[in-house]
Every structure is written in structure tokens, then in C-alpha cells.
Amino acid sequence: MMKGSISKRLALMFALSVMLITAISATLLRCSLKTSLEEQMQNELILRHSVLDPVLAKYDSPAFWIGLREKLDGLTPTDERVRYWVLVDNPAYSYGGGMPDGQDWSKRPDGFFSMAIPERDRPMVLQVKTIPAMGNRPELRFIVGLDSTPFMKTLDHFTKTLILTSALGVVLVALLGYWIARFGLGPVRRLSRQANSLPPGDSKQRLDTEALPDELQELAVSFNGALARQEAAWCQLEGFNANVAHELRTPLTNLIGQTQVALAHGRDVAELQDLLQSNLEELERMGTIVNDMLFLAGAESGQRATELSDVSLYEEASKTVEYLEPVLLDKHLNVTIEGDMCVRIDRRLFHRSLANLLHNAARYAVPGSTITVNLVSHGMQVEVSVSNAGEPIDDVHLQRLFERFYRADVARARSDAHHGLGLSIVRAIASMHGGRVFAHSKDGFNTFGFSLISQAAR
Ligand SMILES: Nc1ncnc2c1ncn2[C@@H]1O[C@H](COP(=O)(O)OP(=O)(O)OP(=O)(O)O)[C@@H](O)[C@H]1O
Ligand SMILES: [Mg+2]
Structure with a gap:
């Protein structure tokens, strides 16, 4: 079950969404900046190679090499941000001494590499190139190295700023989201105030739905x-x-x-x-x-029929009719029973229900007419109805006759011993068997009935 404030929950959801979006976009931005910084470093290395490679290629004797060393010394800044190495077996042509990481770089293929330097936090980016042999000079491996620290510092600074602005954005969105949610939920609060102010004794009061979203x-x-x-x-x-x-x-x-x-x-x-x-x-x-x-x-209160037994509905209906014989004879009424089926129901309740319907039918039937008890089965559900010839019943009454104490002919009913409970008992018995009641009035016949569900089907 969800509890707590909707505004807070919405604000939290807004903040989480923004956090997710900024995390994704910040990662993408950082990746893109990193790639472009790497490209920048490589371009710088390419530029230096493009200037120096032709120079190295044309120096073919140790005598010239002294001048070249001075030139490379001059090109190396004091902070050693850029460094040069010439790797070759013949020491007369070498430059830069051993590689700082102590590895043998002379066998590496041409290309870009990253070299970790023990005393520095950041690696150095290298471009290795082969300068072909020329005259007496053997083949050389010329390496230009670039310290990545300044580039990485830019990247770090950018990352920090990104994290800070994203965090600020998330906090702002959470606060704004909370405010927006509270503002948006204003009508809910108004509705609740309206519901609270409904007076307890006045059951006719309703909420005003006009002004609501x-x-x-x-x-x-x-x-x-x-x-x-x-x-x-x-x-x-x-x-x-x-x-x-x-x-x-x-x-x-x-x-x-x-x-x-x-x-x-x-x-x-x-x-x-x-x-x-x-x-x-x-x-x-x-x-x-x-x-x-x-x-x-x-x-x-939900009581169900419990004393169940297998019965033939025709036999049980016959017994009920027999029991009511004096009433029926009094008005010269005949009863026919149509249909039969075996069901598992509460026999006593069935008698009571059918007797109520037959009592009513006997009371309202045209004297000398025939009352029909119909037994119809729909699978495990059976419908029991009683029809008698009589005056048509208005639809307005028909809908309400199963209510307690409801009588269509109040004046007449109040004067005798009938309380208007018979049909509501029929309805109760039907519901105790998982069934329902029905009534219709047409072609001069009034039919009242109920359905029951045989125990095996429940
Ligand atoms: N077969 C019928 N023909 C015409 N009207 C009927 C018929 N059965 C019931 N009614 C109408 O439905 C009303 C309610 O019937 P219900 O059996 O609930 O009460 P009642 O017969 O008046 O009283 P009780 O059954 O408690 O002695 C009756 O008063 C009568 O107006
Ligand atoms: Mg009755």
C-alpha cells in the first residue's frame, strides 16, 4: 500500500528522472570531451612528427647528429611536457636516454601509445614512428611524447562542474516539482475540504463537481x-x-x-x-x-442454505400444492406443475418459498382459473415460477414488490393479515441458494419466480 504525501512522491520522482537524464547526458558529454582532447593530443604529436621526421631522415652521419641533439634539447621544454626519444642500437644516433617506464620501446610498431610514468599522476601519450636507414645511418625509432596532465586537468575540471551543476539542477527540480505538485493537487485539497464540510444529518448533500478538473x-x-x-x-x-x-x-x-x-x-x-x-x-x-x-x-447477513438434500422438484412442488389445497379449493383454483429435475437444495426453504408464491397467486388469481408452476432447468440452475391469471401489475410496482413491506394494493393489504413480507422471504431464500428472483406481468398472466443453484455447482 502506498502511503505518504503525493507531492513529496512526485518531487522525488521528478528529481530521480532528472538525475537519470543528467547522468546519461553528463557521461556522454564527458566521453565526447575526452575523445576530442585525445584527438587534440594526437594532432599535436602528428604536427611535431611532421616537422621533425624529414629532418631526422636526412641526417645520415654522427657528425650532423650532434647538431640535431641540440635542436631536440631546444625543443624540449623545461617542465618536460614534451619529450623526444630516438631509439637505435648505435649509440651515436640515439637521443633521450632510456624510456622512463623502463620498457623496450624499440620493438613497438608505429602508432599512438600511452605510457605510465612512475613520478607523474597522468600518463604520457606517445607517437612511435620508424625513420628508414639512410647511408651509414641505421633505421631509427623516433618517439615524441606529450604529457596528458593539462588535458586531463581540463577534463577533471569539466567533470566537476558538470557534477555540481547536475546536483544543483536535481535539487532545484525536486523543490520546483514539490511546489508544482502541491499547486496541482490544490483541487484535491478543496475536494477533501468540501467532503469534510458535508453536514452529518443531511443525506441530500452532494459534492459540487462543476469546478473540478x-x-x-x-x-x-x-x-x-x-x-x-x-x-x-x-x-x-x-x-x-x-x-x-x-x-x-x-x-x-x-x-x-x-x-x-x-x-x-x-x-x-x-x-x-x-x-x-x-x-x-x-x-x-x-x-x-x-x-x-x-x-x-x-x-x-450472508447466511446460506445448509440443510441440503437431493430432491425431485416436481415431488416437492406437489407436496406444497397438496398442503395449500384448502386455500385453492376455496377459490376453485386448479394447479398444474410442469417440468421436473433432481437438485440438491434445502427442501424446507423451497417449500416456504413456493408456498409464499402460491399463497399470493391464490389470493390474486381469477377465481376458477388455473395456476401454473413451471420448473425449468439451465444446467445446475433451476427456475421455479408461479403464473396466475389476474389483473395486470403496473411496472412501477413490479420492480418493488420484492422489497420488505411493499404492497401494491396498500388499502386492501393493510386491512387483512398480510404484511408484505412474503416476496422478500422468497428473495432471501433464492439468495441463500445463490439464485435471484424475477417477476413479469403480460397477456393477463402474472408470474413470480426464483432461481436456485444446485449445491454441486457451487
Ligand atoms: N400473484 C400476484 N398477483 C398480483 N399481485 C401480487 C401477486 N403476488 C404478489 N403481489 C403483490 O405483491 C405484494 C407483496 O407480496 P408479498 O407476498 O410480499 O406480501 P403480501 O402477500 O401482501 O403479505 P404476506 O406475504 O407477508 O402475507 C402483494 O401485496 C401484492 O400487492
Ligand atoms: Mg404474500
Whole structure:
């Protein structure tokens, strides 16, 4: 995980990039200067050879050689920056004495060399040339040497200046980079101040995305999206609390009212039994709501179906239909089951889910019509749907019927024992099996269903 200040990180990255670039360009510059200094030294050697070689070539007797030695002495500066050697077996023609490094240079081929001199830090650059024999004079090896110290000092000075300016450049870029990054990140700070100043109680507040740069627009829009989702969840929670209170208030009011009346007036045993019976029904109603709420809370916290067994869906659906026979007979409704498959699911939950759908279908179906239970398999996923002939359901309601306490026909629903939890329990059971729910209303038929994933597929 990356931590720390973005400005500092950017400044460091700028500085590292500049360091890399200057290191490369400084190395290239130094190489180029070194090459040109070497060329300069070689040119100087070539120049001296071009003047002296013809002179040496034409001196062919030891007598002339004395004059030549004086000439070479005169050409050698006192600091011995430039030196000359004539190497030959016959001492009458030699000059300069032995080579300072003690090596035998007379056998070297013609060309440029570098010779380390013990008492000097820098080497001497040499050009060796052969002067052919002439008359009595044998073949000579004529060497001109040039001290590389001044050239190398120039190179050292240049290198030092380069390092110093590069280091200064890196520091400047780091400081400037830090400032630029801080300046560039100004909108982020403003955004954070804006987010911090959002009042805690007002879920409708959003960040102002207008004045933000493009890069931050997306972040602010996502943040506003998160706020909108929070608001929706908050509204749902508030609505949910109100609904729970509302659902419990009616049975509680009934219980309190009836008990107060019974206490105020003397009642005989039969009347009290009736009262207790009625109270029991209210208490059972409240118990159902509380149990349903607990079941939904468990499913919402990620509970999965655990009591799994291999079942034939057709057989299980038949059992559910059989169990609901009294309700169906009441409205002269027929039920047909289509399809069959063997799956590994929680049998008890499947019954509960299908019973909820069939209860609804029985309630809303056209009397005397046929309800169809459809069992369709898509690999390891099965779809269970219940269709009944009934009044079309508006799309606005259809999207929301699986929400807790949501009822399309509020007036009618509130008046009876239905709380609007049946479909949310169907949805919870589907999600406990890795499935989902669906609903559609067309051609005079309303279909509600859920999918389940057989255990083996998960
Ligand atoms: N087959 C259907 N035809 C028409 N409307 C339906 C059908 N099934 C459900 N609905 C609508 O969906 C709403 C929610 O159904 P749900 O089963 O969740 O609650 P309920 O049946 O009202 O109460 P509960 O199931 O808790 O007794 C119902 O109130 C009804 O308006
Ligand atoms: Mg229902």
C-alpha cells in the first residue's frame, strides 16, 4: 500500500528522472570531451612528427647528429611536457636516454601509445614512428611524447562542474516539482475540504463537481454515487423502521384495547376464553412478523442454505400444492406443475418459498382459473415460477414488490393479515441458494419466480 504525501512522491520522482537524464547526458558529454582532447593530443604529436621526421631522415652521419641533439634539447621544454626519444642500437644516433617506464620501446610498431610514468599522476601519450636507414645511418625509432596532465586537468575540471551543476539542477527540480505538485493537487485539497464540510444529518448533500478538473470529476461523481446509495439505504431503513412499528402497532393496540375492556367489565369464563383466543391470534401474528424479520436479517447477513438434500422438484412442488389445497379449493383454483429435475437444495426453504408464491397467486388469481408452476432447468440452475391469471401489475410496482413491506394494493393489504413480507422471504431464500428472483406481468398472466443453484455447482 502506498502511503505518504503525493507531492513529496512526485518531487522525488521528478528529481530521480532528472538525475537519470543528467547522468546519461553528463557521461556522454564527458566521453565526447575526452575523445576530442585525445584527438587534440594526437594532432599535436602528428604536427611535431611532421616537422621533425624529414629532418631526422636526412641526417645520415654522427657528425650532423650532434647538431640535431641540440635542436631536440631546444625543443624540449623545461617542465618536460614534451619529450623526444630516438631509439637505435648505435649509440651515436640515439637521443633521450632510456624510456622512463623502463620498457623496450624499440620493438613497438608505429602508432599512438600511452605510457605510465612512475613520478607523474597522468600518463604520457606517445607517437612511435620508424625513420628508414639512410647511408651509414641505421633505421631509427623516433618517439615524441606529450604529457596528458593539462588535458586531463581540463577534463577533471569539466567533470566537476558538470557534477555540481547536475546536483544543483536535481535539487532545484525536486523543490520546483514539490511546489508544482502541491499547486496541482490544490483541487484535491478543496475536494477533501468540501467532503469534510458535508453536514452529518443531511443525506441530500452532494459534492459540487462543476469546478473540478477532469481527473477529479470521476472521483467526485463516484463519491456522490456512494452518497446517493447511502441516502437510499438510509431511506429504506427509516421506512423499514416505520413499517415494523406500524405492523406491530395494530395487533398491540388490539391486545391492549381488548384487555382493558375485559378488565373494566366483569366477564364470564366463556367471554374470557374468547378474548384469550382473539389475543392469541394477535400474538401469533406478531410472532410471525418477528420471526420473518429474524429470518430476513439472517439471510441479509450472508447466511446460506445448509440443510441440503437431493430432491425431485416436481415431488416437492406437489407436496406444497397438496398442503395449500384448502386455500385453492376455496377459490376453485386448479394447479398444474410442469417440468421436473433432481437438485440438491434445502427442501424446507423451497417449500416456504413456493408456498409464499402460491399463497399470493391464490389470493390474486381469477377465481376458477388455473395456476401454473413451471420448473425449468439451465444446467445446475433451476427456475421455479408461479403464473396466475389476474389483473395486470403496473411496472412501477413490479420492480418493488420484492422489497420488505411493499404492497401494491396498500388499502386492501393493510386491512387483512398480510404484511408484505412474503416476496422478500422468497428473495432471501433464492439468495441463500445463490439464485435471484424475477417477476413479469403480460397477456393477463402474472408470474413470480426464483432461481436456485444446485449445491454441486457451487
Ligand atoms: N400473484 C400476484 N398477483 C398480483 N399481485 C401480487 C401477486 N403476488 C404478489 N403481489 C403483490 O405483491 C405484494 C407483496 O407480496 P408479498 O407476498 O410480499 O406480501 P403480501 O402477500 O401482501 O403479505 P404476506 O406475504 O407477508 O402475507 C402483494 O401485496 C401484492 O400487492
Ligand atoms: Mg404474500
